[in-house]
Amino acid sequence: MSFGIPFFPQEASSEAGRIDALFYTLLAFSAVLGLALAGLVVGYAVKYRVGSKADRTGKRSRSLPLEMSWTIASLVIAFIFFGWGAALFVRRDHPPADALEISGLGKQWMWEFRQPGGQREINELHVPVGKAVVVSLAAQDVIHSFYVPAFRIKQDAVPGRTTHIWFIATQPGRYHLFCAQYCGTQHSEMGGWVIAMAPEQYAAWLNSQGEGETLAASGEKLFRALGCSGCHGASSKVRAPSLDGIFGRPVALDNQQTVIADERYLRDSILNPKKEVAAGYEPHMPSFDGLIDEGELQMLLAYLKALSPQPTAGARQ
Amino acid sequence: MTNAAMSGTYLGEGSGPRAWLLTTDHKRVAWLYLVSLTAFFFLGGAMAVLMRIELATPAGDLVSDDVYNRLFSLHGIIMVWFFLVPSIPASLGNFLLPLMIGARDLAFPRLNLASWYVFISGSLFALFAVVAGGVDTGWTFYTPLSTLYANGWVSTAAFGVFIVGFSTIMTGINFIVTVHTLRAPGLTWFRLPIFVWTLYATSLVMVLATPVLAASLILIVLERVFGIGIFNPALGGDPLLFQHLFWFYSHPAVYIMILPGMGVVSEVLPCFSRRPLFGYKAVAMSSIAIAVFGFLVWGHHMFVSGQSAYAGVVFSFLSFCVAIPSAIKVFNWSLTLRKGEISFETPMLYALFFLALFTFGGLAGLFLASLAVDVHVHDTYFVIAHFHYIMVGGMVTAYMAGLHFWWPKMTGRMYSETAGRIAATVTFIGFNLTFFPQYVLGFDGMPRRYHTYPPEFQFWNVLSSAGAVVLAIGYLMPLFYLGWSLFRGARAPDNPWNATGLEWQTGSPPPPHNFETMPVVTRPAYAYDMKGLEHERFSPHREEAAG
């Protein structure tokens, strides 16, 4: 129909249709308003051209009722579009509870993913169709942005924090994955494919990749290798708090405040342990800033999360 | 131009370099700006053309990725800070503001000249950065790319932009004080031409927003040169903080750019329709509303940056609010044509094209303000198309309208009407061919700042590149026929368009101190003759009573 010319992007996620409905409504509104204005201006330009015999008497050069009515109409229409767009946008913060968690790391200039089962991928992301997927994003160096046009999703990956994006792929296929935030020399090369597969094919693919180490398992190894377990381990409770079930739990600090141990808190406690010290402990822990990279940090976070029986979605941000 | 006919006008006051470079006459300073701005416009334009040629094919075959990144960074830096921000205010505004309010000069003539020198020194830094190896951060200087990872002359370019900020603030202060203190007797605020209103609104934004840019650039340079870690997460800083500061300036800056364009169109449309501007007060007040609301919407550049969803919702709401005054203006401009006697000289053609392109760009703004849609089209060619429709289709078209409208006043010469109309039409066609395909590309998902792209996007890219060539021709044409008119053009009468407005009540070109006798104003702006209704409609007392 379109002779190979792409007019519209594919719709391949659960949200794509909803967002497109808003897009096409906006498009229709713009077309109607644009054409009406064009018709008005061209009509006047012809009717009232110099030398035409049109009637030019009467009518002041302002009309309060007219001005009021178009102001109010503009406001009402703007608020409708605002509400519609905002309602869809807020859904971004509420991924379905049973979502598959995949971690993604952006670095100049590639995307690195790790499946829940530990399988690693570079510039490719395999996901099952019909199942919610949450990608937790981190950035190694500069800001990157995870963008899959066919899914209508985009989220920046910002150094120093973890961000999230979720989607449910609806159609099997290969979809472009782009980096949308300019990130330096090879920005346009940074990307690849999201490959959505039927669940059984996805399972088969996972198997064919071998039984990789899960992120949490890598994190556990790292936890020992870096010596964290020496203090935080079960046998040596004397010097450092136990980390069992830490994620999502309130932590009392030595300055009488209490924080929720979310990703932000855990990340800061590893990189900058003196900032928020748990009450009743000496600030002995050294900083691991510069000793571990963003990828290793993700592993540690995954391990700490795995120590908590049921991570709640609310504590994520 | 150095003949006897120019004696007694501001052009007859000497023609050597001293007479120009040390002048404090606002009309001559305007020319200094005009010439430098034109040079920057074509420099930035040449970079754009190179980029479009590169993008005609999906592979990166004309220039390397490093060169491409430098091209778009410098195109942005030059076009935004060295052309768009100063363009109408510093050239047309500088020339016309004192004439329009019946003053001998701007309040601070020496500050005005100084602002040009500051502008030039800032631009020398930026040009040095270009020659020395370029900048590859994009015009937005996002951290930590710009502070820790970029390998170009970022500090030099940022410093250049910082210096140009001073010149912007100088111009802003000068304009604000001039409007407040130097209006002719009888020229009340609501008798001011809309162009003056918009210059005033723009100056407010210049004075209040530019320092925030200065603050963020200072912090960037401190971070690069001295190693302070304000935006560096490893040192406890926050990269998003920079985006907040940057857009706190750069979004209002968009209104710095477009408001004076709206002012020009508000002068041209009534003149060639022989009708007063429809809803004068609404247009004047909406300019101020845009300037104020413009400060509250910066976060709409950051919907997917990781800022809180609630911030996103608030900024989206405010962004829809700022669309209202612009919509009001479009309706008023359209209604101005009603019952007019419309003729289609070059300035009018440009103004009508402005109306079309601005509306097209503005409507796309609704898409971008809608959160869920913005998530998809953010940082794609949809955004590129949107702001080029506003900045180039809107602002540059209005600039051309103004340049053609006041050219006879500025030079005392007429240009070829035929050539003008052809150039306007070529520009309009070329512009749409260049940028309309980019809306489609953006919706299809092509990210911006891409040196190479997947082959399925090629069709629209080829169209866009072809359009860029047409557009370039449209912009080059005035250089020739306007240049020609300087030397060979017919003498312009004082008021060739039969326009109202004080600037037309003096000579073309005006005398050194603008008016032989200082004018007194008794009528509202745009008192265009309306058959049989003149006295009833335009008695100032009646108008005041109504207001």
Next chain:
Amino acid sequence: MSGTESIAFDTPQRERRADTFAMWVFIGSEAMLFGAIFLVFLVAHVDFGPAFAAASKHLSLPLGTFNTAVLITSSFTMALAHRLALQRRWRATVWALVVTSGLGLCFLVVKGIEYGKEIGEGLAPLLGMPFRYAGPDPVHAEFFFGLYFAMTSLHALHLIGGIVVIAGMIALWRTASPANRLRRVVTVGLYWHFVDIIWVFMFPVLYLINR
């Protein structure tokens, strides 16, 4: 024309009003500059309050307090200059201006001593100099000192600007008409008070944050 500096004005009175107004507009602009940087500081303070409070203790409160007193006195002498100029007591006006700029210089010298002390103690995370900080959370303390140097040096630059302008004004004093003298004193005075007020905000924010 009739004793005004800019040809745009008919009378010196109108020109003076315009100058004063222009200075207010400029102050509005400057307030946005400092406002942005204060905002950065306050946001950071909300995030890293304890670290900032601890770091703030390493600044020299006696020197800071002394400098605050110096600047407030200079504002007083500047106000005096304004008053004397209105009374057309030109000689006394010049003296008041000299004292004002002298106090400004005094502030800068003390500030320089303070900087030297901080650099000596290894508290200046600038130009790759070693940052030796004993307190808790050195990462954010470094951030605090970065902001401290950025903010105080920006203020010092403004003060230097004020001193230079006063010096220029005194140099041109003989050739200036009475109207121009008064106009300049009024305008420069406004600027001087503004720069002082900035310090009055900066002092508690930086020095007294945890006391």
